[in-house]
Amino acid sequence: MSSAWTAVAIVGVGTIALKSTGPVLLGGRELPARLMGLLSVLAPALLAALVVTQAFASGRHLVLDPRAAGLGAAAVAVLLRAPLLAVIVIAAAATALVRAL
Amino acid sequence: MPRREFRDGVRAILGLTPAAFAFGASFAVLARAAGVGGVAATVMSATTFAGSAQVATVSILGTGGGLAAAVVAALLLNARYGAISVSVAPGFRGSLLRRLVESQLIVDESWAVSVQPDGRVERGVLLGAGATLWIFWTTGTVAGAVAGEAIGDPNRLGLDGAFPALFLALLAPQLRSRRAVAAAAIGAAIAFALIPFTPAGVPIVAATAGCLVGWRR
Numbered sequence: 605m606s607s608a609w610t611a612v613a614i615v616g617v618g619t620i621a622l623k624s625t626g627p628v629l630l631g632g633r634e635l636p637a638r639l640m641g642l643l644s645v646l647a648p649a650l651l652a653a654l655v656v657t658q659a660f661a662s663g664r665h666l667v668l669d670p671r672a673a674g675l676g677a678a679a680v681a682v683l684l685r686a687p688l689l690a691v692i693v694i695a696a697a698a699t700a701l702v703r704a705l
Numbered sequence: 706m707p708r709r710e711f712r713d714g715v716r717a718i719l720g721l722t723p724a725a726f727a728f729g730a731s732f733a734v735l736a737r738a739a740g741v742g743g744v745a746a747t748v749m750s751a752t753t754f755a756g757s758a759q760v761a762t763v764s765i766l767g768t769g770g771g772l773a774a775a776v777v778a779a780l781l782l783n784a785r786y787g788a789i790s791v792s793v794a795p796g797f798r799g800s801l802l803r804r805l806v807e808s809q810l811i812v813d814e815s816w817a818v819s820v821q822p823d824g825r826v827e828r829g830v831l832l833g834a835g836a837t838l839w840i841f842w843t844t845g846t847v848a849g850a851v852a853g854e855a856i857g858d859p860n861r862l863g864l865d866g867a868f869p870a871l872f873l874a875l876l877a878p879q880l881r882s883r884r885a886v887a888a889a890a891i892g893a894a895i896a897f898a899l900i901p902f903t904p905a906g907v908p909i910v911a912a913t914a915g916c917l918v919g920w921r922r
């Protein structure tokens with residue numbers, strides 16, 4: 605087996621295991637209240653980190669590239685209560701525009 | 706599972722489907738350049754179904770980084786799914802096989818559109834969004850493997866700017882309590898601080914420490 609297929613197999617099995625841990629081991633059960641307290645703020649913590657890495661990371665470098673313009677446009681759209689689809693389209697357009705300049 | 710929830714999930718994620726398709730295609734092009742064939746790339750999209758980890762795997766293999774480095778990097782990138790997986794567990798019911806299969810539709814985007822302000826997810830919304838993304842991601846990979854370079858660079862269309870925008874738009878309605886704002890600020894600060902010093906994936910996992918503001922005695 606080539607190393608490409610070996611990597612596909614190991615990463616695939618590992619990812620399937622990571623994604624299924626909760627539903628397979630704990631599916632349908634209520635989690636302890638203390639854990640739910642922590643998990644109730646998992647979304648803001650993780651979403652904020654995803655915004656940062658998706659907009660400003662390039663490998664191990666912090667960069668300011670056209671994605672930042674897209675994010676700025678998205679922030680304005682969010683403040684104006686634009687629907688989700690509009691926010692995405694505006695961000696992509698702003699990113700493309702600044703990149704083309 | 707209410708059919709309406711599933712439909713809501715499909716609708717919520719539709720705006721991201723062009724980007725998912727285009728990045729699936731560019732993953733296949735990148736994979737081929739790195740010596741990973743179209744069939745292997747498609748199998749990977751269908752099974753791993755996690756864009757950043759897939760791109761990391763093939764680019765490390767392509768630059769001669771070796772199998773171990775590629776696998777470790779990819780699994781580090783996906784480590785956040787361990788935390789997400791536990792958080793969504795109460796919503797997943799039914800047989801073991803069903804829970805195993807359905808949980809594979811967990812990706813950042815499907816989780817983000819289905820998570821409620823109290824941290825629970827609407828399973829139907831997650832599955833609708835996840836299944837939609839899976840279809841576009843996998844067919845995009847096939848298209849990229851077949852049509853190859855003809856597809857061009859999706860970044861020219863600004864599609865790489867679509868993902869942070871989605872996460873920002875989904876973060877905003879979460880910021881209803883002081884604790885949520887604090888968790889977001891800590892998560893963002895940790896990500897900024899660690900990006901230059903750690904392999905990709907670590908900043909996101911470490912940012913989950915922002916959860917600690919949710920600690921109750």
